[in-house]
Amino acid sequence: MFASRLKRRLRAGARLIVVDPRSIDLVSSPHIKADYHLQLRPGTNVAVINALAHVIVTEGLLAQDFVDQRCDVEAFNVWREFVARPNNSPEALEVMTGVPAAKIREAARLYATGGNGAIYYGLGVTEHAQGSTMVIGIANLAMATGNIGREGVGVNPLRGQNNVQGSCDMGSFPHEYPGYRHVSDDATRTLFEKDWGLSLRKEPGLRIPNMFEAAMDGSFKGLYCQGEDIVQSDPDTQHVIAALETMECIVVQDLFLNETAKYAHVFLPGSSFLEKDGTFTNAERRISRVRKVMAPKAGLGDWEVTVALSNALGYPMHYNDPSEIMEEVARLTPTFAGVNYDKLDRLGSVQWPCNDEMPEGTPLMHIDHFVRGKGRFLITQYVPTDEKITPKFPLLLTTGRILSQYNVGAQTRRTDNVRFHEEDRLDIHPQDAEERGIHEDDWVGISSRAGDTVLRARVTERMQPGVVYTTFHFPESGANVITTDNSDWATNCPEYKVTAVQVVKVKHSSEWQENYRKFNETQLRLLKEKVVAGAVATVNGH
Amino acid sequence: MNAEHLIKMANDIGAFFEAMPNREQATKDVATHIRKFWEPRMQKSLMVYLSTHGDAGLKDIVRDALREFHPA
Incomplete structure (x- = not known):
């Protein structure tokens, strides 16, 4: 959706900078050509953002008026001194990032002086050991150039699924209540305790990788997994399976018997978007209704299954309809205070915050001031990932997804979409392929410190030398057998984008694949x- | 919980904050981050490990942050 709108603007004359280790379609395709492709080495995002900031600061391209009026000047001065240091120059970082310094300089000038500048980013930013640092770096750059708080600019994270935003809004993090309020906040917690008639913990819960660790030491025994296939999608598959095998009760609720369901003690049927009522919230905070067009084939909508489970576990829920759940959300969440199904039906959709102050929602945020007050610049020191190439693992693997398959493919592999993508392949540069005697369609073994798997090769100049790529849409591919337990310092988001590997020509599938x-x-x-x-x-x- | 992993996680947090110019504030921020985002058994596991095996594997800023740290 975003890409089609983006391409429309590009065809109308907008300029484009692509930052990606691969030559993706957006770099060059019919009627589309990026002005600059910063083809960085995987894992060097923060070095690139610091180099871009260095150029903006040292070449006098700052939006000083915006910074003076909108930002914490003391924090800005500290940041400016940091990025201006010689070690953050494009020339100093070129050897690490692999991006020619001149290209960085030209791209920085374009972003700072080319009129409205918007940054769109996907999981290529977040799925790194320094993913959070990079997000901060992007925000710094947008503030430094005044590209925030009006139409046509901003920082726009593109979500991995259609309702990631909605899930986050509703407190799916183990440390937050709906509306991004920390569990340690007494006022918020008391609000929920009174409404629910329960005593609630003030400490954060475990994130998924931490759950696996806790399972391995015997202190985490049960999992209720809804609409997610952690066995296929999470890194270091063998570690995930080992953790699941220690658990006493795994409940999987899904449309299909996915890979995780094979380890479940109980399977509950899920309902598709065509079979349930509710809302989805997209990346622009837009809440839209989802209406069922047929009764759930499994007999119950997802929310009804959750209610039945809660009732059986001893906490009675009394919702008669999803609209009543939204009423509770509005009652307990200030940014959703004005949201209800009648309004959604009347307006079509609403962007939060929606409350007394903004009764029809908020299309643009940060217009005159930031939600937190003054914009705060933070230093973003580049820290190279621990996942480094070695003589044993001389290549870097980066993984991703393609348009015709949806994530683990549980839904799309069952459709004619397989004609577009019938197997996961390993993309490798011709130079790396030649060194290894690898030709198109050859079977190749990929090994990392976490494990081994075998895929067919696709020799392509979309890759840069030293970097290989694959997708994880088919379980038998075992792409995540190779990825490691490295994760972001702040969020523990796995570092899917950087794994040191070796690739060799083979004749047989891997031991893991046989098993x-x-x-x-x-x-x-x-x-x-x-x-x-x-x-x-x-x-x-x- | 695997202490090696917890030490690495703590050091990764330290690596972000140690670049900050105000060392005292940065040290507090490391402790705050662990308090706000680590489940109590993770905090406890790390502290128990450090009390029996020492803190040689920790970055200085993490060691300082945990000095006044009271696991839940």
């Missing part, structure tokens, strides 16, 4: 036997 094939066959056979037995029982019952 997976046998395990999968067993699971499917057991399922078939169960279904047949169930059918027989039903017949006998009649």
Whole structure:
């Protein structure tokens, strides 16, 4: 959706800077050509953002009036001194980033002086050991050039799924209540305690990788997993499976029997977006209604399953309709205070904050001042990831997704979309392929410190030498058998984008893939036997 | 919990804050980050490990941050 709008603007004359280790379609495709492609080495994002900032500061390209009026000047001065240091110059960082200094300088000048400048970023920013630092660096750059708080500018994170924003808004983090309020905040916690009639903890909970660690030491025993396939999507698959195998109760609720469901003790059916009522919230904070067009084939909508489970566990929920859940959200969440289904039906959609002050929502934020008050610049020291190339693992693997498959592919692999993408391939530069005697379509083994897998090669100049790429849409690919437990310092978001690997030509699938094939066959056979037995029982019952 | 991983996580947090010019504030920020985002058993596991094995593997700023730290 975003890309199609972006391309429309590009065809109308907008200028474009792409920062990506690969030559993606946006760099050059029909009617689209980026002005600059900063083809950086994976893991050097923060070095690149610091170099861009260095040019803006040292070449006098700052939006000083904006900074003076809108930002904390003391913090800005500290940041300005930091990025102006010679070690943050494009020339000093060129050897690490792989991006020619002259290109960085020209791109920085374009962003700072080319009129409205908007930054769009995806998981190529966040899925790094320094993902949070990079987000801060992007915010610094936008403030320094005055590119925030009006139409056509801003910092725009593109979400990985359609309702990531909505999930975050509703407190799906283990440390927050809805509306991004920390669990240690007494006023917020008391509000929920009174409304729910419960005593609530003031400490944060575990994040997913921490859950696996806790499972391995025996202190985490149960998991309720809704609409997510952690066995396929999370890094270091063998570690994930080892953790799941220690748990006493795994409940999976999903549309399909996905990879995680093969380790579940209980499976609850999920309902698709066509079978349920509710809301989705997209990356521009826009809350939109989702309306069911058919009754759930499983008999219950997702929210009804959660209510039934809660009732069975001893906490009765009394919602009769999803609109009543939204009423509770509005009652307990100041930024949603004015949201209700009648308003959504009347307006079509609403962007939060929506409250007495902004009864029809807030299309633009940070117009005259930042929500926190003065904009705060923070130093973003580049810290190279621990995942470094070595003689044993001389290449860097970066993983990603493609347009025709949706994440782990549980839904799209069942459609004709497989004609666009029927298997996960390893993209490798011709030079790296030649050094290894690898040709197009050859089977290649990819090994990292976490594990091994085998894929077919695609030799392509979309890659830069020294960097390989694959997707993780098919479980038998085992792409996440290779990725490691490295994660972001602040959020623990896995570092999917940087794994040191070796690639060699092979003739057989990996040991993990052989084991997976046998395990999968067993699971499917057991399922078939169960279904047949169930059918027989039903017949006998009649 | 795996102490090696917890030490690495703590040092990664320290690596971000140690670049800040106000060392006292940066040290406080490291402690605050761990308090706000680490589940109590993670905090406790790290402190128990350090009390028996020493804190040689920690960055200075993390060691200072944890000095006044009271695990939940």
